[in-house]
Amino acid sequence: MNIFFKRVFTVVIFLSYIQLTAQIPAFQDRSFVKLDHWKFSKGIDNQGHLLTKSDSSWQDVIVPHTYSMDAIKGIGYYKGQAWYRTVLKVPESMKEDRVFIRFEGVGQEAIVYLNGKKIGKHIGGYSAFCFEVTDKIKFEGKNVLAVNVTNAPNFKRIPVDDALFNHYGGIYRPVLVFSTPKCNITPTYFASSGVFIEATEVKSNRAKLEIRTHISNQSSLNEVKIKYIIRNKANEIVREAEKLFQTIGKDLIATNHMELDHPILWNGKLNPYQYSLEVQLICGNTIDKITQKFGVKTYQIDSSKGFILNDELYNLHGVCKHQEQEEVGPAMSEGQLVEDMELIDEIGATVLRLSHYQHSDRTYELADEKGILVWTEIPYVHDWSGREGGNAKQQLKELILQNYNHPSIFVWGLWNEVRAWSGEKTPPVVLTKELKKLSHELDKTRLTISASDRDIVSTMGGITDLQAWNKYFGWYTPSIDGLSNWLDSSHKKFPNTTISISEYGAGGNIQHQDINRLERPKGAYFPEQFQTEYHEKSWGIIKNRPFVWSSFVWNMFDFSVAGWNRGGVRNLNHKGLITFDRKVKKDAFYFYKANWSDKPVLYIAERRHKDRTQEKTSVKVYTNLEKVTLYVNDKKIETKKLTSDINSITFNDIRLKDGKNTIKVISKGNSLKLEDSVIWTLKKSGLALKVE
Structure with missing residues (x-):
């Protein structure tokens, strides 16, 4: 059916699902070897798997590894084949056992050979796969493991295109060789x-x-x-x-x-x-x-009250996240994965949307430990070919079965911004119904969800158990206030419909500090101040509407989109609250931290607008503390109490002197003193602004 509110719902939708969950296998209870050191060669080689093939001229690499850093750096974005080879010796402890090789993720397809013989193929760049090699591995001497990898387009594989994010190639997650007794808890399911x-x-x-x-x-x-x-x-x-x-x-x-x-x-x-x-x-x-x-745990979703965790209202506010960093792409180390989750925890997010594919085992474990609820999804994104159904079902099986037991996961995502124009017989409509059925066959405890960029009613809408919407009012449309109008009119017209905002956000380049030069949404100038203003207004709209049961900022981190030329930096989506290299937390990060975190926050906004031409200015502070005192050049100016419902205090009509000015704010409590300061330089001569 194509109208999602036509379901077996009562006047008040009250979806209740019981869950119990757990982690990926603990390999420390089995003998294993981690395969880190590999030889690598980019390009087609029909002999890459042969034992007679010399790899002496190949590059030495450490896995996790990707060969698609050219996409980030804008020097080509190679889409094609590559080879990895390594030599391994089976430990003595495995000689009487069954032996397996497990790849946690290879982008986007892999054919695996052992000692010159093919042992298996896997299509899909984000899920794990495991082969038994007991009858093919040599227990005496050395073994040659070769992997033919490709990230070339394939219309039978999801995602079918890379319009929204890069399709990296490479063995970018860990590889293990491990053993079990002859009778085992099977690792190949x-x-x-x-x-x-x-x-x-x-x-x-x-x-x-x-x-x-x-x-x-x-x-x-x-x-x-x-x-x-x-x-x-x-x-x-x-x-x-x-x-x-x-x-x-x-x-x-x-x-x-x-x-x-x-x-x-x-x-x-x-x-x-x-x-x-x-x-x-x-x-x-x-x-x-x-x-x-x-x-x-148990959870419920009420169309008026919102999300209910273990019979208590629980506010779901959070972020979306791609798995990549500037220097390594998707080949992130465990330390980098931990760093990302520490930042998501620091901002105070209670929910995380892992976009738009299965993420690493470690990410789910960290979410479990930190108590962050997770929406995870398959990469059925944007465009479709009508030929990807088999691979979509395979990747859904892998997503659910590999992550079935994580306590943090509460919904399985089936698609993002997939559009259908010609009715219920359109291939993505048919496929979504099949994916939903498959999801419930595999897991009776969780709901399915999808993210639409269409209106409240659409051809693809309402097939999954829950429907969410990607809404960028004020970025791709003129007015941020459009979000409040859309939410209120939708809730009024369809009061029994549960509403989630699965994406909202705006670009922000920390090098751009003149808000008057904004060129949204695809221009060359994305001032950080506009991004901050966008989030202040958007969060103010969302937080006061309890019927919005969850909301997700797009995105936690800047990420690469090869071919983009927006916001003054090529190949980059600037909507992150933190820069691609994780070195700078933008003003909007601290805005949300002041609103979401239970840790004390005191932060002066617009701090990177260092060079100024106007003598009179305002000082905006994000804080969750009771009152703040402003000092300018060591002179006390004013103390203000926090009265804003978005945890912001603004000191107006503050005069700067010519040259450098020290702006400082202090908040004192019974047992707490926080302080923050910046230096702004006034140039009355009106010289061109210099942004550092």
């Missing part, structure tokens, strides 16, 4: 943990759990025992169980039920509490073991 934990009932005094374990047996034994151990945060055992399975044959999905008494709920940033589950598969005298963390 869509490269998932093989263990799926579902909370079938959650009450204050009890949580009922269903644990499904996928078993692969290549031993001669037909009987296995599974031992389950649940520990609390203090590592104390709170529940144990064992179950015997007879006549398992080659494969088995073992199901067991357990209960938690008086469960402590995973409660967002208030208390991101996680238990741990240890699953031991005992087959004869061998044990395969996986340990995971998990959390229990």
Whole structure:
């Protein structure tokens, strides 16, 4: 159906879903080798996989690695094949075991060869894949692992084009070789943990759990025992169980039920509490073991009140994020992934939209730990070919099964800005319905969602369980106030419809400080002050409308879009609250931090507008403190109390002297003193402005 409000909803939409979740497999419980050092060659080579092929002239690289930095630097953006090769020796500990190779992410397609023989192919640049190589690997001597990679366009693969973000090539996430006993918790079921934990009932005094374990047996034994151990945060055992399975044959999905008494709920940033589950598969005298963390929660969405977490209203305000940085592209280290999540946590975000594809394992783990709810999605973005359905379903299976157990994830995203003009038989409409059905077959506990850039009713709208909208009033349209008009009229006309703003934002170049020169949305001048003003007004509109159950700033960080020439820097989307290199937090970052964070904030805005020609100016301060005192050139000017509902204080008609001026603000409390200062230079002569 093409009108999303026609569903089995009552007068007040009250969507209630119970969840319990956990992490990717703990490889520390298995023997493993991390493959970091590789040889690399860009270009077509029909002999790249052969053992007789010499790679002595190839480049030495460290994985994670991408060969698409030319897209960021604007020197070509190569879209095509490349080769990676490495030599590995199997550790003694693996000799009697089954051996596997797991790639966490290769952009965008990979054909894997071991000792000259093809072991598998994977299409899709953002999800993990795993192959068993027991019968192909040499346990004596060295093995040659070769990977043919391509980021060339493919209309049978999502995303079908790179109009909104770069399609990087390379082995840009970690690669592991690991081993298991002959009878194992299978790692090849869509490269998932093989263990799926579902909370079938959650009450204050009890949580009922269903644990499904996928078993692969290549031993001669037909009987296995599974031992389950649940520990609390203090590592104390709170529940144990064992179950015997007879006549398992080659494969088995073992199901067991357990209960938690008086469960402590995973409660967002208030208390991101996680238990741990240890699953031991005992087959004869061998044990395969996986340990995971998990959390229990419930959530609901009310069309008038908003988001409800564990039966309490919980405000969802946050950001979107691409996985890339200026110096490394998508090949981010663990330290860089941690840095990004620390910044998202610092700003006070309670929700994160991982755009527009599956992100790294570590990112989801960090969200679990910090209590940040996550919308994660497949890269079904913008344009479509009508031939990508099979790959879209594959990537959805991988997204859900590889991340099924994370407590932070609460919705599966099925598309972003996909447009259909010719009715319900249009391929993306048909595919979305199939993806929704598949999602609910794989996961009964979560809702599906999509992000539309159309109006409140559209051909693609309302197919997913939840509909959200990307709205850039004031950036791609003249007036920021259009957002309030759209929200109010939409809510009035469709009061039973849940509304989320999945993207809103404006470009901001920290080198541009003259707001009068704004050239939106595709010009060469994006003043930082306009970006800040845009967010002040937009957040003021959103925060006062509780029926907007979630909102997401686009974007947390500047990111690359090859071919763009906007805002004075090529190949860059400037809508981030932080610069691409993570070195500068823009004024808008501190605006949101003052509004979202429970940490004290005191920040002078427009600080990079250092050279001024007007003697009289204003001083704007973002703060969540009770009162602020302004000093100019060590002279106390005024103390003001915070009365703004967007946590901003402005001191007007402040006079500057010719030359350098020290602007300082101080906030004192009973046990707290914060101070911030900047230096602005007044040039009465009216010389051309210099922005540093």
